[in-house]
Amino acid sequence: SQTIHQWPATLVQPVxxxxxxxxxxxxxxxxxxxxxxxxxxxGLQLLFYSVGIGQISSEVPQNLSASRPQDRQFILSSKKLxxxxxxxxxxxxxxxxxTEAFFGQGTRLTVV
Amino acid sequence: xLKVEQNPLFLSMQEGKxxxxxxxxxxxxxxxxxxxxxxxxSLxxxFVLLSNGAVKQEGRLMASLDTKAxxxxxxxxxxxHDLSATYFCAVDKDDSGTYKYIFGTGTRLKVLA
Numbered sequence: 239s240q241t242i243h244q245w246p247a248t249l250v251q252p253v254x255x256x257x258x259x260x261x262x263x264x265x266x267x268x269x270x271x272x273x274x275x276x277x278x279x280x281g282l283q284l285l286f287y288s289v290g291i292g293q294i295s296s297e298v299p300q301n302l303s304a305s306r307p308q309d310r311q312f313i314l315s316s317k318k319l320x321x322x323x324x325x326x327x328x329x330x331x332x333x334x335x336x337t338e339a340f341f342g343q344g345t346r347l348t349v350v
Numbered sequence: 351x352l353k354v355e356q357n358p359l360f361l362s363m364q365e366g367k368x369x370x371x372x373x374x375x376x377x378x379x380x381x382x383x384x385x386x387x388x389x390x391x392s393l394x395x396x397f398v399l400l401s402n403g404a405v406k407q408e409g410r411l412m413a414s415l416d417t418k419a420x421x422x423x424x425x426x427x428x429x430x431h432d433l434s435a436t437y438f439c440a441v442d443k444d445d446s447g448t449y450k451y452i453f454g455t456g457t458r459l460k461v462l463a
Contacts, residue, residue, distance in 0.1 A: 272451055282393075282438065282453040289449075297450075328392060332442075332451060337400075338383055339440070339451055341392045 240265035244329045244342025251349055257302075257316040259345050261329030264310065269331040271312040272339070273304055276326040288312060324349045352377055352444045354454040356437075362460045363429050371424040371457045373439035378447070382415045382422040383440045387456075393438065397424075429461045 244261045251257060263269050270289050274282040284297045286304035294304050301320060305313045312329060329342040353376040363369050373382065384396040397406045399415035399422060406413050410433065412425045422439055439454040 270449070270451075274453075279458075281456045284450060284452060287450060326390075330393075330451065338395045338398045339385075339393075340395070344392045346390075 240331070240340065242329065242331055242340055242342045244345060246345060247343060248346045249348070251319050251347065253321055253349055254318045257314070257319050257323070257347070259314040259327055259329075259347075261312045261314075261342055262310055263312075263331045266331070266333060267309060269310065269333060271306065272330040272332070273312065273314045274328045274330065276328065278325070282328065286314070319349045321349050323347065352452055354439065354441055354452050356439060356454040356457045358457060359455060360458050360460075362462060363426075364462050365430055366428050368428065369426050371426070371437055371459075373422040373424070373454050375420050375422075375439075375441050375454075377420075377441055377443050377445050377452075379441040379443040380417045381442050382413075383442070384413050384422070384424055385438045385440065385453075387436045387438065389435075396437075426459075431461050431463055434459055434461045 241264045272287045273285040275285055276282050286294055286296055288294050288306045291306055291309055302316050324347055327345045330339045332339045355374045357372045382399045385393040386396050387393050397413040402417040404415045410427045415422045436456050436458045438456050441452055444450050
């Protein structure tokens with residue numbers, strides 16, 4: 239069966255520090271991968287999605303970036319965090335037939 | 351601009367009552383998805399509606415899809431406290447037909463004992 243791993247679960251980082259969140263998927267190949275951010279009490283904002291290795295589509299211009307170095311690995315990064323980057327980050331995968339999405343456990347990022 | 355709007359945004363209801371959450375979307379997507387999120391947790395898939403007229407039921411929740419009206423509903427029957435959560439709908443295409451997974455604004459449901 240397919241599983242999705244996301245880490246770390248919580249993170250407290252100072253303003254200006256770098257960020258790296260990792261998401262890996264098991265039990266499937268060539269998944270569509272997504273990064274979302276959820277501000278407190280708000281909806282889910284699509285940040286990046288990827289349909290294959292090295293293919294990244296950015297939805298919102300910001301100081302975040304994403305990479306997909308391997309088929310089942312999706313990384314969210316920042317060189318310098320801002321206070322506004324705080325939120326709940328969710329990784330998701332969706333199979334090529336675009337049925338339901340499966341989410342990681344999420345990373346709660348607090349930038350201080 | 352792609353819009354996926356839910357109504358209401360907040361809902362407080364008594365146990366035992368019925369209510370409907372609405373999801374309107376602006377794309378030509380013929381699929382619609384419903385998710386549940388408990389506070390501080392990730393999202394859990396509830397329903398996958400894959401065609402016009404699709405209706406699915408699980409316990410006290412029933413979801414339906416009208417692709418012509420670009421409307422999906424999530425009906426709650428005889429609400430219980432355990433249903434308190436935030437509910438999201440999502441579509442899988444934007445206005446240009448590109449596959450993306452876009453979520454609605456969310457409906458925060460609180461069921462009062």
